[in-house]
Amino acid sequence: MNASCTECGAGIAVPEDAIVGEIISCKDCSSEYEVAEISNGSVMLKPAEQVGEDWGE
Amino acid sequence: MKVSITFDRLRWEEKALKDAAGSVGLQAELVDVKGLVFEVPKRPAELADLALQRCISHYRSLLVSQAMEGAGVHVINSYAVAEVCSNKLATSIALAKAGVPTPRTFLTLTSDAVEPAAEKLGFPLVLKPFTGSWGRMVTIVRDKETLQSLIEYKEELANPLEHMYYMQEFIKRPPRDIRAIVAGDAIVACVHRYAPPGEWRTNIARGGTSKAFKPDAELKETVLKAAEAVGGGVLGVDAMESSSGYMVHAVNNTVEFKGAQSAVDFDIPARIMHYVARSAKR
Numbered sequence: 001m002n003a004s005c006t007e008c009g010a011g012i013a014v015p016e017d018a019i020v021g022e023i024i025s026c027k028d029c030s031s032e033y034e035v036a037e038i039s040n041g042s043v044m045l046k047p048a049e050q051v052g053e054d055w056g057e
Numbered sequence: 058m059k060v061s062i063t064f065d066r067l068r069w070e071e072k073a074l075k076d077a078a079g080s081v082g083l084q085a086e087l088v089d090v091k092g093l094v095f096e097v098p099k100r101p102a103e104l105a106d107l108a109l110q111r112c113i114s115h116y117r118s119l120l121v122s123q124a125m126e127g128a129g130v131h132v133i134n135s136y137a138v139a140e141v142c143s144n145k146l147a148t149s150i151a152l153a154k155a156g157v158p159t160p161r162t163f164l165t166l167t168s169d170a171v172e173p174a175a176e177k178l179g180f181p182l183v184l185k186p187f188t189g190s191w192g193r194m195v196t197i198v199r200d201k202e203t204l205q206s207l208i209e210y211k212e213e214l215a216n217p218l219e220h221m222y223y224m225q226e227f228i229k230r231p232p233r234d235i236r237a238i239v240a241g242d243a244i245v246a247c248v249h250r251y252a253p254p255g256e257w258r259t260n261i262a263r264g265g266t267s268k269a270f271k272p273d274a275e276l277k278e279t280v281l282k283a284a285e286a287v288g289g290g291v292l293g294v295d296a297m298e299s300s301s302g303y304m305v306h307a308v309n310n311t312v313e314f315k316g317a318q319s320a321v322d323f324d325i326p327a328r329i330m331h332y333v334a335r336s337a338k339r
Contacts, residue, residue: 054114
C-alpha cells in the first residue's frame, strides 16, 4: 500500500500486513505517521503523536 | 476468553502480545484508547471484560485503568499498581516498607529544603522527576554549585511538581543495571542493561543494550519482593549491583521488553500472556 509524506513529499510504502494504529516512518525525512484507516487496499495515514513528557514504561 | 490490549501507541510489544494470546487460549484484540468514549461508569463496547493495559502515556495509563476498573473490567496491571509505579515517591515508600533494599531517598517540598537534604545524602546525588521514564531528566549532581543551578532552572518551570524535589543517593555500580521482567510470582526474563558510550544511564530508550543472565537466589528474592511490594502483575523491576547487595531503584508498570527479547531465545510475550490467562481464570 502506498502513501505519501506530507512533510517532504516522498512516497511511503506501507507494508501489506500493517494494522490500524501502527506507526510508519518516512524513510526520507523520518516523519512519523500512524495508520488511521485501511480499506479496500488503500491506506490513510495521520501524523503520529509526538513523544510526550509523560511517555515511558 | 477475550482480552483487550489497550494502547495509545502501537509498539512491537503490543503486537507481539496479541500474537502470543492464541497460544494460551485467549482471544486478543488491540484497542486504541485514543478513540474510546467512556460514559462513566459504563464499559465502552470496544472493551472486553479483561484488559492488558499498555498505554505509553503515564496519564492516559492511569485514567484509562481507573475508568476501566470503574466499568468492571479486570485490568492488568490494576489502577492501584499503576499509581504506585508511576510515582517515584510512592514506589520508594512501597519498597522501603516491604524491606526491599533501595537507595536512600529524600523528598523536599521547597527548594529551600534541598540543601539540608543534600548535606545528608552527600555528593554525588541523583535528582529525579516524580514521574517519568526512560531515564528522562534523571541527573547526577556532583556538587553543590551544580545543584544550585539546577534548582534555579527548575524553579523557572511552570509545572508545580518541578518545585518539589526527589533525590537519591548515588549507588556505585558497574556500568550496567538489571532489568527483570516479572509476571505474577515468576521472573519471565532477566537481563543486564549496559549504558551506551558516553552515557551513565542504562535505559534501552537511551541506547542501552541487553544481555540475558540467570538470576541468583538473592536477586530472585529481591525482584519478586519488589514486584509484590507494588501490588504485583506484569512488571519491569530495575535493580543495581551495589557493594552491599542488590538494590531496586524502579518498578515499571508498562514494561517494554523488545530489548530483553533480543537477548533471550524464548518467547517473552507468550510467558506474559500465560500469566494474563491464569489471572483471568481466578
